[in-house]
Amino acid sequence: MKIIVSIKEVPVRDSQLRIDSGGRWIEDGDLSYEMNEPDAYALEEALQLKEKHGGEVIALCAGREGAARIIREALAKGADRALHIEDEQISSWGTLGLAHLLAKAVEPEKPDLILTGLQSDDLGYGQTGVAMAEILGLPHATIVMAAEVLNGSIRVKRELESGWFQNIEMPLPAVLTIQSGINKLRYATLMGIKKAKSKELKRLTAGELGVAALSTATIERIYPPQRVKQTQMLEGSAREAAAKLIEKLRFEVRAL
């Protein structure tokens, strides 16, 4: 089967974020990036499905030139080839525009299955996969915790709230958004990294795809969140802070 995995680069988890002078986005020039975590699980799921059923895994990424790093990582882990929709202003496309870009790149490939993470760790709108499915006219399921390919269909385990799950079956081709923890991530091997260098990485642009930006929601301003509580910070050495906390828990909170 032919599987496309849509991946995205996001600032590494512990980045110190600074708001840029325009106040609408972060200073992103000097940040380090990594593959969005749920997308990494989607890639792993695609690789495992290929190992089981044969076929091809294609990594798809809309991102800046620098996003080639996470694309090479996907190739090193076992994706067979990659499509990179290169755009330095990718964050200005909005989620709907982005879904149209991705869908246009997917269309000629006619995949059996499209996987992506359920949401991104930066914007966190959680809708690119679903919007892509709607644009392509394909059925979808979100927050997927297991996927089993049957004859012409796929049966998935969806996560619901508070520890509930539900199995859903739908015909292929389909789009799934993958939840973190669905599988165990692999590391790229030295051999994989070596092989990745000779794999096909095709570059595309929005112009070539014939997709224009759409007017939807825009970010007007970003700012640090307000504290909802007055936090008492306990200072000093680890030992001093620990002693203060135990005292607070005993005499202020009366919990010990």
Place this chain on the structure above:
Amino acid sequence: MSDTVLVIMEQRDGAWNRMSFETLAAGQRLASELGLAVSAAIPGQGIDGLAKELATRKMERVYVVEHELLHDYTADGFAKALEQLIRKVQPAFVVFPHTYQVRDLAPKLATRFNQALISDVTGIRTEGGPIFVRQLFQGKLNADVKPGGPAPWFVSIQAGAFNGEQVEAGSAEVEKFIPNLSAADIRQRPEAPFRESSGAVDLTAAEIIVSVGRGIKEKDNIGIVEELAKALGAELAATRPVCDSGWLPIERQVGSSGQTVSPKVYIAVGISGAIQHLLGMKGSKTIVAINKDANAPIFEVADYGIVGDLFEVVPALVKEAESAMAAHV
């Protein structure tokens, strides 16, 4: 007539999802500040009782979107039914609770109207036009988002952001809306929801919880928080990534996909405070955060905070707790 805020209520087998009323409160506020009317829709089957209850709230209409194919949720069935209702009502805003079902449905529906969903909204401001507040970067920053393009604009409201008790009472007209649906429209075949190994660990009864996040770095380090839990007579809990990695069993997971707890004391060790986790513990009476990053969102909800290396702070806490407990006895 784009003068309506249409609130989509969620129910399963005739029982409300409580977030529906929080969303209705948000919808009423948005409408009153912008001078719009509120209507609500309940998709499902056999929901007349719920409609009756809803008709005692302040709004224009309750749409009972009823069809046998809407008894069980499917993305295809619900999207087609609600698309038809939205084309009829022509609302300015369509507002959903940000539930797992809505995460599956609303982006599809919004795309059909050439719109993007403004998801997971925590606040609404209306000076100079509507502004929706939502989090970015896992809660590290907030963003003011302005809807754009032609209406309807689609919004989903985060759990706990509005108070469901504040829904204004009143009366509303109930109108049945029978969508044009056939079985062939629906490609998903849902099976009955189920739970896995529930109740093995009931964290909701614990007075004190010591909870651990990614900051613990590896499985071999779990022992130090176990010791702290033991010293305090607490239950041990964890965030999703810790359970995903298999460092603690999933029965100990706190958050939107795990258990929701409100102990007397919740001690968050090496937890950054992603919203999915906060949703499961922000009702705790006292929250303690121990984290090396002073800007971690967990400190926004903490009563007491220690900025420091958990590998130094936690062993020190164990020592202090043990001697305090010994003195106590």
